[in-house]
Amino acid sequence: MxxxxxxxxxxxxxxxxxxxxxxxxxxxxxxxxxxxxxxxxxxxxxxxxxxxxxxxxxxxxxxxxxxxxxxxxxxxxxxxxxxxxxxxxxxxxxxxxxxxxxxxxxxxxxxxxxxxxxxxxxxxxxxxxxxxxxxxxxxxxxxxxxxxxxxxxxxxxxxxxxxxxxxxxxxxxxxxxxxSGLIYQKESGALNEHFSDVFGTSITQWANHESPEQADWLIGDEIMGPDLYGEALRSMRHPGTAYDNPILGKDPQPDHYANRYTGTGDNGGVHINSGIPNRAFYLAATELGDTLVAARIWYHALHFLVPNSTFAQAAVQVAESARILVKAGVVPKGAAQIVRGAWHAVGVG
Structure with missing residues (x-):
């Protein structure tokens, strides 16, 4: 590759x-x-x-x-x-x-x-x-x-x-x-950012011995200085709510595909639109009851994506990866249905 x-x-x-x-x-x-x-x-x-x-x-x-x-x-x-x-x-x-x-x-x-x-x-x-x-x-x-x-x-x-x-x-x-070499623009770029958030939160939860319910699902809250204390850059649980203040403005992330950003800024919305798959991952991890299980599914899927993959293609592959890992006994039964439901909930699939 x-x-x-x-x-x-x-x-x-x-x-x-x-x-x-x-x-x-x-x-x-x-x-x-x-x-x-x-x-x-x-x-x-x-x-x-x-x-x-x-x-x-x-x-x-x-x-x-x-x-x-x-x-x-x-x-x-x-x-x-x-x-x-x-x-x-x-x-x-x-x-x-x-x-x-x-x-x-x-x-x-x-x-x-x-x-x-x-x-x-x-x-x-x-x-x-x-x-x-x-x-x-x-x-x-x-x-x-x-x-x-x-x-x-x-x-x-x-x-x-x-x-x-x-x-x-x-x-x-x-x-x-x-x-996978996901190209850093538009939907493939948003997936690139999304996978980084997936591993970022999964690693943090793993290190802190947190369950999905205990985790805050915030990205970037640890780097906020005194003037922004209590804010974050992204929320995987509720995209669009990470911050709202006179310094940063309002978090522009959508949580549903129907509201995706279609402009040219941010390389076609690579950070902005990552909120859509981020929400899907949060929903899947929460219903599975284990963020590491969800991360294993996403990690497996990452290897089968191509550089210009879309959200729809990623949703199909993540569900297929869940099915494969269920068959292999790596993740629990029902994981494929949970994953498909999570993507459907954000308007993809």
């Missing part, structure tokens, strides 16, 4: 625009956009070199050890500036280094123990993590090779590496990159 590399930011562009418009200080500074643009340009340059036959991408070939390496960007727009914590080395005093290292370890452990996957690419890809990217940078991103975290401005957003949701979500973009 041609593993299409796409840069995927945690904070959606429409949220960044609202923050820039409605606040002062570091959060509104034009450097926020320039840092994101620098990352996009670096990715484009790297892919261009790869296409011309030069050294591919930014990362070396996978070593097959699944090791973690945390680098300090030293508040520059560069990656891999200084290696501050390789796998197995003593803990540092830098809380962002600790968070990135520990949370990546939880993500790696989940994929190995729950889904029997060896790192992001299933062949031991090393986990490269960059902290202190830029100055007061309000975002984090997966760029096809590695993870990069901003420190946040401390007012609107806090350090991004502190959130297991963020680390799991962004590394899961790599899983999707290698498993």
């Amino acid at each position: 041609n593993h299409t590399r796409t840069i995927c930011h945690f904070v959606p562009p429409y949220v960044q625009s609202e923050v820039s418009k409605n606040t002062d200080g570091a959060a509104a500074d034009k450097s926020q956009k320039s840092l994101s643009d620098a990352a996009r340009k670096r990715r484009g340059d790297a892919l261009g070199r790869s296409a011309r036959g030069a050294a591919p991408g930014l990362a070396p070939a996978p070593t097959g050890t699944s090791r973690r390496e945390v680098y300090d960007s030293a508040n520059t727009a560069n990656q891999r500036v200084t290696l501050v914590r390789p796998e197995g080395s003593p803990e540092t005093k830098d809380v962002e280094v600790i968070n990135a290292y520990d949370n990546a370890g939880v993500v790696r452990g989940y994929f190995k123990q729950v889904l029997n996957r060896d790192s992001i690419d299933n062949t031991g890809l090393d986990l490269i993590l960059n902290v202190h990217y830029g100055t007061a940078y309000n975002n984090a991103f997966w760029d096809g090779d590695e993870m990069t975290f901003g420190d946040g401005d401390g007012v609107i957003f806090a350090g991004f590496a502190r959130s297991l949701d963020v680390v799991a979500h962004e590394l899961a973009h790599g899983v999707t990159q290698y498993a």
Whole structure:
């Protein structure tokens, strides 16, 4: 498979625009956009070199050890500036280094123990993590090779590496990159974002030993700074209710296919429309009574999607995966019917 590399930011562009418009200080500074643009340009340059036959991408070939390496960007727009914590080395005093290292370890452990996957690419890809990217940078991103975290401005957003949701979500973009290569635009892009939220919440619930009823089903609540405390970026339980305030505006996510976004912004609604399948996953996990069971079904289905898959195609495949896993004794009887009902409830299928 041609593993299409796409840069995927945690904070959606429409949220960044609202923050820039409605606040002062570091959060509104034009450097926020320039840092994101620098990352996009670096990715484009790297892919261009790869296409011309030069050294591919930014990362070396996978070593097959699944090791973690945390680098300090030293508040520059560069990656891999200084290696501050390789796998197995003593803990540092830098809380962002600790968070990135520990949370990546939880993500790696989940994929190995729950889904029997060896790192992001299933062949031991090393986990490269960059902290202190830029100055007061309000975002984090997966760029096809590695993870990069901003420190946040401390007012609107806090350090991004502190959130297991963020680390799991962004590394899961790599899983999707290698498993199905979902193109990052329109419905396939919304599915790409959706699968990252699926694994993000599943990993968090697994780490916290939470049931579907105990979980908050919020994405991004851990990175909210003092001015947004109590808000989140997305709600999988009730898309469209994650936030409503003068800084971020109102959460635009629909919870039903009939209300999907059809504009050109946000790469055709990749973050916005992910609320539709997110709601389907929440409904399925809740009725199954186990988020890990639902995640196993979704993970199986991910491998049978094609790069331009639609919501309807995903719904069919997830139901088929449930049927296959029921037959194999991996998930309980009735799972296929529950999954189909969940997609129907959001207007898909």
